[in-house]
Amino acid sequence: xxxxxxxxxxxxxxxxxxxxxxxxxxxxxxxxxxxxxxxxxxxxxxxxxxxxxxxxxxxxxxxxxxxxxxxxxxxxxxxxxxxxxxxxxxxxxxxxxxxxxxxxxxxxxxxxxxxxxxxxxxxxxxxxxxxxxxxxxx
Amino acid sequence: xxxxxxxxxxxxxxxxxxxxxxxxxxxxxxxxxxxxxxxxxxxxxxxxxxxxxxxxxxxxxxxxxxxxxxxxxxxxxxxxxxxxxxxxxxxxxxxxxxxxxxxxxxxxxxxxxxxxxxxxxxxxxxxxxxxxxxxxxx
DNA sequence: CTTGACCTTCCCTTGACTGGAAGCCCCATG
DNA sequence: CATGGGGCTTCCAGTCAAGGGAAGGTCAAG
Numbered sequence: 001x002x003x004x005x006x007x008x009x010x011x012x013x014x015x016x017x018x019x020x021x022x023x024x025x026x027x028x029x030x031x032x033x034x035x036x037x038x039x040x041x042x043x044x045x046x047x048x049x050x051x052x053x054x055x056x057x058x059x060x061x062x063x064x065x066x067x068x069x070x071x072x073x074x075x076x077x078x079x080x081x082x083x084x085x086x087x088x089x090x091x092x093x094x095x096x097x098x099x100x101x102x103x104x105x106x107x108x109x110x111x112x113x114x115x116x117x118x119x120x121x122x123x124x125x126x127x128x129x130x131x132x133x134x135x136x137x138x
Numbered sequence: 139x140x141x142x143x144x145x146x147x148x149x150x151x152x153x154x155x156x157x158x159x160x161x162x163x164x165x166x167x168x169x170x171x172x173x174x175x176x177x178x179x180x181x182x183x184x185x186x187x188x189x190x191x192x193x194x195x196x197x198x199x200x201x202x203x204x205x206x207x208x209x210x211x212x213x214x215x216x217x218x219x220x221x222x223x224x225x226x227x228x229x230x231x232x233x234x235x236x237x238x239x240x241x242x243x244x245x246x247x248x249x250x251x252x253x254x255x256x257x258x259x260x261x262x263x264x265x266x267x268x269x270x271x272x273x274x275x276x
Numbered sequence: 277c278t279t280g281a282c283c284t285t286c287c288c289t290t291g292a293c294t295g296g297a298a299g300c301c302c303c304a305t306g
Numbered sequence: 307c308a309t310g311g312g313g314c315t316t317c318c319a320g321t322c323a324a325g326g327g328a329a330g331g332t333c334a335a336g
Contacts, residue, residue: 004313014314019293033301035314044264051263056238059292069260079259080251087242094235097228100194104225113218121217122207125189126182142282152283157324171332173283197323 001038010046017046025049025063057086139176148184155184163187163201195224 007014020026021036026045028036048069052062064082068074110120123129145152158164159174164183166174186207190200202220206212248258261267 002314013294015294016292018315023292033314034316035301047265048263051265053292054238055242055263056235065260065263068257069264072255074255074257074260075253076249076255076257076259077251077253079257080246080249083242083246083249083259087239087246090235090239090242094232094239097194097232097235100192101225101228101232104193104221104228108218108221108225111214111218111221113215115213115215117210117212117214119206119212119214119217121214121221122203122212125186125193125203126207127185127189140283151325153325154323156284161323171283172285173332191323 001043003036003038006038006043006046009043010050012046012050020046020049023059025059025066055086056090061086139181141174141176144176144181144184147181148188150184150188158184158187161197163197163204193224194228199224 001009003014003017006012006017010017012020017026018036021028026042026049028038028042031037045066048066049062052065053059057065061082065079068079068082107121107124112118139147141152141155144150144155148155150158155164156174159166164180164187166176166180169175183204186204187200190203191197195203199220203217206217206220245259245262250256
């Protein structure tokens with residue numbers, strides 16, 4: 001299989017597949033003409049990576065997950081711990097974003113949004129807040 | 139005011155303040171010794187930027203917001219539109235993360251997390267899913 | 277005079293790719 | 307046999323919003 005086929009079948013861009021080789025996540029063979037030559041196992045790994053990335057795992061976490069996957073004597077507890085840590089990070093991000101959403105929603109509701117210059121959103125950003133609740137979140 | 143004071147008072151790292159000057163968001167004067175010399179207006183702008191960034195606006199959005207802030211004849215509708223677009227993006231991100239959270243939570247719940255190698259999380263990532271609901275999200 | 281804190285510029289690194297240029301390789305058509 | 311097009315290769319640069327650190331100038335205190 002050439003990279004184009006693998007790209008189609010895995011859903012990953014060819015660029016991304018080359019990048020994954022660069023950073024040592026996969027090691028496809030080469031044909032005589034220098035083309036990368038993928039076997040089913042490579043495709044399988046790429047699919048694994050694609051799914052892990054879609055779940056938000058970082059590349060380094062993916063590397064660990066792959067190592068665990070290939071280690072027949074792994075402890076499922078190690079995998080679970082990795083997944084739990086990742087879950088915590090995701091939940092923290094969600095909380096951050098929800099806080100932003102709340103503040104923004106309030107501000108948007110307070111703004112007339114017409115052709116007049118008076119704007120509570122800008123006032124808030126400038127620190128001349130008219131809303132009692134709003135605080136800066138570093 | 140030197141950069142250290144401004145950093146303390148604005149809560150932004152000195153590096154960030156220099157960066158903001160680099161990209162033209164602020165234009166502090168210089169003292170004879172070459173040190174940046176900030177006035178209250180600069181501090182004010184930096185606080186504005188800090189708050190806008192804390193709400194997740196990109197640097198370019200901040201640039202627009204600052205321009206609107208400084209434009210006495212702005213229409214609050216323009217500000218509101220910017221904020222609304224940003225709000226949409228935040229909501230989209232939250233939705234993505236929530237989908238990840240759901241999938242991960244399920245997977246974590248299915249995993250015994252002990253010393254045995256059998257692991258539904260890895261199975262799912264490998265595409266040998268045991269959960270009927272799980273699908274790959276590009 | 278020296279020490280230490282503060283400031284300057286400059287360049288490199290981050291994460292996870294993406295874009296583009298320059299140049300092979302291979303197959304099919306004229 | 308030339309040529310055209312698509313696919314493949316490598317390498318370099320850019321993204322976003324800074325952060326790290328080196329090399330060196332400045333200033334106030336002791």
